[in-house]
Amino acid sequence: MSREIINVKNLSVSMGKKKVLDNIDIKFKRGESVVIAGRNGSGKSTFLRCLANVILPDRGQILFSNGIARDKIGFISDRLSLFEDSTVQQGIDFHSSVFGIKEFDYTLVNELKLELNQKIKRLSMGQRTLFQLSLLLSQHPEILLVDEIIHTIDPYLREKFLETVIDLMGSSQTTVIMVNHTFSEIEKIPERVLVMEKGQFILDERTENLSEKIKKVESDTPIPENIPCIFKRESEFYKEYFIYPFDEGIRKKFPYEYKDINLNDMIKAFVGGQYVKDRNH
């Protein structure tokens, strides 16, 4: 996990008058697993599509390190885009011819018990997801981009999907960048968390550092305003505050009970805080 694999410089994308990605500078390392979270419409999927070459930037560059060819980038979009009128076998043949795959690994296809002459449009959501993953795996991708699909498939297939991704990371040092809203099942996967808001990354932390930097305080009374709070839930009898960035100095100064929270709650706090910010603005 040492070498840089993707370098994004000054990336900007607009859709009409709206700036979807706003001058993004970010780097990713080989073998890194990254999750991108954020509100709907913050630009996450657009960012991923830029990395996948599906959307071309208006300004800026996306540089891949030497040796990373386009056919080593795998992309599963939330739309699960494939040629739907093709059969499973035709889809495999097409993908193999484009990516120069000599021997296709039918393991996943067989596990799913997919009929090869079945049309892709007849597959269920989960089957399509795993089928597309099997196509990408055959490319031996060095970068895997996954866009908001995990929550749409059933728990069994979801687990199957994640296991495959984890295997890939372990065996091939594949860089995985996923866009996700829920983290209950993928908590162990990401090493790095990015939160996107209005086309920019407002949070870029390693997961282990995040648990030290975000804490929750539950209180009956409001906490002082000089404690950095990114999100709060206040009702008459119960108040919850999410503190970021937290350090030991705050604990010493304000002796509340600072609780650890899981990744899911951390992201919720960030995302929720943005909604509150917008409301108050």
Added chain:
Amino acid sequence: MLKTEIINVLKQTFYFLLVVLTLPGILLGTRIVRDQSFFQIFFPIFQFGLLFWALFMGISLFSTERGQRGMEYLLSLPYSRLWLIGQKILPRAAVELALYFVCMLLYVQGGENAAAVHSFSFTILYFALFCISLSLSASSDNFLVLFVFSLFSLAAFLCLVFGVFWAALQAKGYIFYEFDIRPFFTDTVDRYLVNLIVPVALGILLPLLISLSLAFRKFDMRPAKTYNKRFFKFFVPVFIIGLIGSFMFAHQTLEIGYTRYFLTQDLQVVEANEYTGVKIYDGQREYRVNMDVYYFWPLWQESPFIYFWDGFRVGRLSTLEHTAEILYEAPRGEWIDWRNWGYDRTMAFLERKRDYSDTHLVLLDIDSCDVKKIPLTGEPFKDYSNCMIFGADKVEGRRFWLIYPQGRLEEKPIYQLWEDGRIDSIGASQKWPCYINGTLLSYAANEIILSKHKEGKFEVLQSILNKEDFHFGWYVHFQKKLSNSPVNEVYGRKIYLTSDEKNTGQAYYTEYARLDLDNFKIEELDGLKGYLNLYSADIDSYYALEMDDAAHEANLYQVKEGTLKLLKTFKDVDLTSGLNSFDVSESGMLVKKGNKIKVYALPDLKEVKFKKL
């Protein structure tokens, strides 16, 4: 990916052909159409079908991906955008071309009579539809929107093509050309239009394709508006350049009708074209003569007037006032023969109906415009209705004109037509005779017969041996029109006839001779070879222009008393293409090379500059 694309396109083509082949069968089988062959019904359906097919091939470029929700997958493949679109366009373009050639083959093999659209129009519409629909294919996800917009764009394209043509017509001054687009759709298109429309069409279509390739480099999954904005960003400037280029090309190359140039005695140039009218150029300015002409042919000059003929009118152009007046107009349905003759102040010409019947000799007084008509009916003219006037004279106060029938080179009678209507037959000639110095030169086998008027009729004076069968006194070149002033020499040429050419009267001239009109001796000229034009600039001055096709040169000689004096050599001339022409008149020489006109004044051949020519 190319293989997949080829298979898809071939499948679609198969279904298309199935429909166009089945439909005529159904129409015939159900007797909806009767009394026509299968081909007669099939071919127009095939033509129209191909037009829609061209449209479909273009707008369906991404229909598979859009319909199957595979566009994102396609764009994520490891291909550049240009490579992607290239793989899409290539099989479609190949099928388009193949079907086009099949259509053209069927057209020449009998489809012409059954065709719904003329081949040229079909070609333009077919490829225009394909290019337009291709260019718009990435602009919308909606097939119907693309279809409708393509049709509107085709209409706009046709308007632009004709608009450029019309603008070029106006800019070049073709004010008498009746612009009509109907022949484009219904009839054979003139060659000059074919040579013009194709490049103009390309100039308008290419910007679409160029813009497509430039804009598509950045095509992505954003809404079509983003792509369209980019497309128009490229299209607008490229289209403007293409349109200007098309117009400039049209302006440069458009040449309708035949433009004649005529050098006046006072070194002005008269330019005449049935569609631009008549213009006069002096050294500084251009003057438009306010007159429409069907055809302008100068007859002779009497400065500042040029007498001209335009098919059914005789008129006079003033190079001083730059105006024209009509002296005589033939009755409706009748034509004036251009082979006129002038004597004193009378112009004589033949006037007849289009079927050569009802011929009259018309005597026009060019000062008073009084006209006298003598009908040429009856026996002498029953078999020879297409006559020409080749001479005139006066005997004892009575005027006569000499007439000889046109047609094959065989012995034909010569007639003397008196002013009172009397017609005398005065001999015969195997070639066109001439009348010089009051002497009639007529031709028998290897003999020139000289006759003179004596006591009311022509009598043979002597005959000259014409061993080499030279033909002297070609009247257009050698005779002054308003007087028969004495000349001491006349030049002629030797006619070579092949067995094929004998009946048509065409000849290829290779040798020249001089006939001394004092001692009637024939002297062959040395030094003149190849195709030659001899010009009579004045009553006693002759010029010869010798064309050397091999060296691409033209040599101008002064010819006097059998000797040649080389005056000027013109290099880089090509007389086979019709782009170069030379004319020598009294005042000088007019040289046309392509679109450039140069004038050289005689006798020193100093160039005369024209600012506006």
